[in-house]
Amino acid sequence: MSLLVTALAFALPVIFVLVPLAIFLVYSFFSVDQGTIVYAPTLGNYARFFTDPIFLPVFWNTIVLCLSVAIICILLAYPTAYFLTTLKGRWRYALLMLLLVPLLMSYVIKIYAIRSILGLNGFLNKALVTLGILEQPSTLFVFNMNAILLTLTLLLIPFAILPIFLSLERIPQTLLRASDDLGASGLQTFLRITLPLSLPGVASAASFVFVLAIGDFLTPQMVGGISGFTFGRILYSQFGTAYNWPFGAALSVALAIVVILAILIGERFGRNRGTSA
Amino acid sequence: MSQNSDLLTLRSVSKSYGKVPVLHDIDLSIRDGEFLTVLGPSGSGKTTVLRLIGGLEPLTSGEIRLDGNDISRMPINRRPFNTVFQDYALFPHMTVAGNVGYGLSVRHIKRKEIASRVAKALELVQLARFADRFPAQLSGGQRQRVALARALICQPRLILLDEPLAALDLELRRQMQEFLKSIQREIKTTFLFVTHDQEEAIGMADRICVMQAGHIRQLGTPHELYYRPNCEFVARFFGENNLVAGKLGRVQGEQRSIETALGRLVCSVSGQPGLKAAPDGASAFAAFRPEALRLAEARDGDNRFAGSIAELAFAGSSTIATITAGAEGVAQRLRLRMPSRIDGSALKSGETVSLSFAPNEGHLVLA
Numbered sequence: 001m002s003l004l005v006t007a008l009a010f011a012l013p014v015i016f017v018l019v020p021l022a023i024f025l026v027y028s029f030f031s032v033d034q035g036t037i038v039y040a041p042t043l044g045n046y047a048r049f050f051t052d053p054i055f056l057p058v059f060w061n062t063i064v065l066c067l068s069v070a071i072i073c074i075l076l077a078y079p080t081a082y083f084l085t086t087l088k089g090r091w092r093y094a095l096l097m098l099l100l101v102p103l104l105m106s107y108v109i110k111i112y113a114i115r116s117i118l119g120l121n122g123f124l125n126k127a128l129v130t131l132g133i134l135e136q137p138s139t140l141f142v143f144n145m146n147a148i149l150l151t152l153t154l155l156l157i158p159f160a161i162l163p164i165f166l167s168l169e170r171i172p173q174t175l176l177r178a179s180d181d182l183g184a185s186g187l188q189t190f191l192r193i194t195l196p197l198s199l200p201g202v203a204s205a206a207s208f209v210f211v212l213a214i215g216d217f218l219t220p221q222m223v224g225g226i227s228g229f230t231f232g233r234i235l236y237s238q239f240g241t242a243y244n245w246p247f248g249a250a251l252s253v254a255l256a257i258v259v260i261l262a263i264l265i266g267e268r269f270g271r272n273r274g275t276s277a
Numbered sequence: 278m279s280q281n282s283d284l285l286t287l288r289s290v291s292k293s294y295g296k297v298p299v300l301h302d303i304d305l306s307i308r309d310g311e312f313l314t315v316l317g318p319s320g321s322g323k324t325t326v327l328r329l330i331g332g333l334e335p336l337t338s339g340e341i342r343l344d345g346n347d348i349s350r351m352p353i354n355r356r357p358f359n360t361v362f363q364d365y366a367l368f369p370h371m372t373v374a375g376n377v378g379y380g381l382s383v384r385h386i387k388r389k390e391i392a393s394r395v396a397k398a399l400e401l402v403q404l405a406r407f408a409d410r411f412p413a414q415l416s417g418g419q420r421q422r423v424a425l426a427r428a429l430i431c432q433p434r435l436i437l438l439d440e441p442l443a444a445l446d447l448e449l450r451r452q453m454q455e456f457l458k459s460i461q462r463e464i465k466t467t468f469l470f471v472t473h474d475q476e477e478a479i480g481m482a483d484r485i486c487v488m489q490a491g492h493i494r495q496l497g498t499p500h501e502l503y504y505r506p507n508c509e510f511v512a513r514f515f516g517e518n519n520l521v522a523g524k525l526g527r528v529q530g531e532q533r534s535i536e537t538a539l540g541r542l543v544c545s546v547s548g549q550p551g552l553k554a555a556p557d558g559a560s561a562f563a564a565f566r567p568e569a570l571r572l573a574e575a576r577d578g579d580n581r582f583a584g585s586i587a588e589l590a591f592a593g594s595s596t597i598a599t600i601t602a603g604a605e606g607v608a609q610r611l612r613l614r615m616p617s618r619i620d621g622s623a624l625k626s627g628e629t630v631s632l633s634f635a636p637n638e639g640h641l642v643l644a
Contacts, residue, residue: 177362178368179379180332181360
């Protein structure tokens with residue numbers, strides 16, 4: 001019985017994670033001819049990825065976009081999480097729950113909602129016009145890169161708040177009291193104790209957000225319009241419209257490498273140098 | 278620095294958490310340069326005293342004076358005191374040197390000076406080789422010494438120690454006691470040490486302040502507390518003791534008699550005017566230490582009574598006898614401690630013996 005459980009525990013990740021990844025990797029070395037897959041190994045897909053003037057710039061722009069999303073999410077989530085940890089008892093968790101509730105809602109519905117806020121007749125434009133900041137509604141916020149940036153940030157911010165909150169909450173209060181006791185001001189205590197000890201949380205938050213953002217093709221598809229073209233959309237089109245699975249697989253491998261790197265970097269900085277005081 | 282000037286004075290200090298009072302009207306003076314131990318069972322308020330002095334918590338009422346100036350409302354980072362926390366509270370992301378130098382670097386002292394003072398402090402606590410380690414790479418005793426070095430590097434007027442040895446095993450605790458005491462003598466800084474362990478208190482303190490239920494019960498040298506406890510709590514809490522209840526009798530010079538289940542006992546009241554003045558017939562206890570009780574000799578007049586040995590326990594250097602004395606119904610259990618001998622004990626279990634203690638080794642406490 002226990003042997004079966006152990007076997008399953010190893011077999012399930014192998015069957016559902018490693019095998020599909022391996023199939024992808026293998027497919028990326030095949031090619032397509034007239035709509036049928038040619039099962040002969042070739043490096044053609046990778047050569048195309050690196051030489052075609054379209055793919056690399058989009059790939060790079062997408063990475064920059066997702067890094068921006070991660071940075072903005074951190075900048076917004078850190079003060080929020082810090083504020084949460086200053087609350088007492090029940091309020092702290094009640095508010096945290098409220099901030100995490102959006103995670104329970106359908107992803108597509110959230111994108112629709114955000115699109116209608118950002119749109120030409122949306123809340124954002126109406127508010128800006130009413131306040132006199134804009135003369136007339138702007139198309140700056142929807143169907144372009146800005147829209148993707150704003151939408152991804154809004155969608156992913158709960159993923160940044162949670163790890164930062166947890167790492168802040170894990171800092172023993174006596175460390176902060178010890179810092180006070182040794183003569184540090186509130187700001188010094190924050191900069192020299194709280195902030196460095198919460199960096200692991202920041203690193204996990206950043207890698208979460210980055211990985212989720214870079215893998216997303218639905219958001220750019222729905223709010224990106226023509227100018228908001230991301231790597232995820234190219235990938236999607238290779239499997240859907242273009243029906244070039246081997247090339248899609250090669251692009252996926254490139255994306256997977258970036259994702260794995262992001263996770264490794266997050267892991268490297270997410271580790272604490274021994275939390276026990 | 279003279280031993281007798283007061284460094285810090287607590288005047289009718291009270292503290293409540295919400296509606297729960299934990300300290301009632303505490304008055305306490307800490308002398309410059311002394312090693313003062315606050316001793317009490319858990320819940321006695323001893324840690325609260327330390328936290329109030331350190332500025333970790335605000336007073337409910339009363340005041341704390343440093344050199345005569347009220348510092349009750351001085352923020353924690355301005356007080357010239359440093360604390361050694363119970364769990365050490367070392368910063369896990371800093372090296373030993375970083376931890377120790379922290380108090381200096383937040384005061385914007387030059388790097389060079391910090392480095393030399395850190396080196397000196399680490400030398401003092403014998404950790405010079407460990408400057409570049411992280412706290413997680415140290416043993417409990419080493420972390421303890423880092424915490425001490427970190428507290429003393431700012432040359433505070435007072436070092437507050439909150440049960441710092443509680444997490445260490447017995448052997449290490451003994452070593453650290455001696456170590457703390459020797460460091461205190463070397464740097465001549467006032468130490469306020471909080472503990473629930475009376476053995477620890479006896480071993481290190483110049484003076485001990487015994488607390489119970491938010492009150493100070495007695496403040497004195499270990500010797501005074503051991504031989505002249507002023508109340509039943511201190512007599513029972515501080516060291517092993519035999520207490521026999523009775524009614525006070527006549528005063529004869531520096532002695533007073535007490536009528537107990539063991540007959541009339543005579544004890545010293547020297548230097549205790551309160552006991553001399555107490556009315557005849559008042560309830561009190563005769564108290565005598567296990568090592569004061571012994572087999573009676575022919576010349577003993579006072580404090581003679583018979584007892585039977587219920588149990589004998591060999592405890593290395595000494596042997597402890599549990600004795601039942603007095604008539605049935607009012608029988609008392611007493612303890613007798615005597616040096617062990619290689620050829621076995623002079624006492625046999627079950628034997629009935631005549632016992633005695635010298636009047637000047639017995640004392641009285643009011644019930």
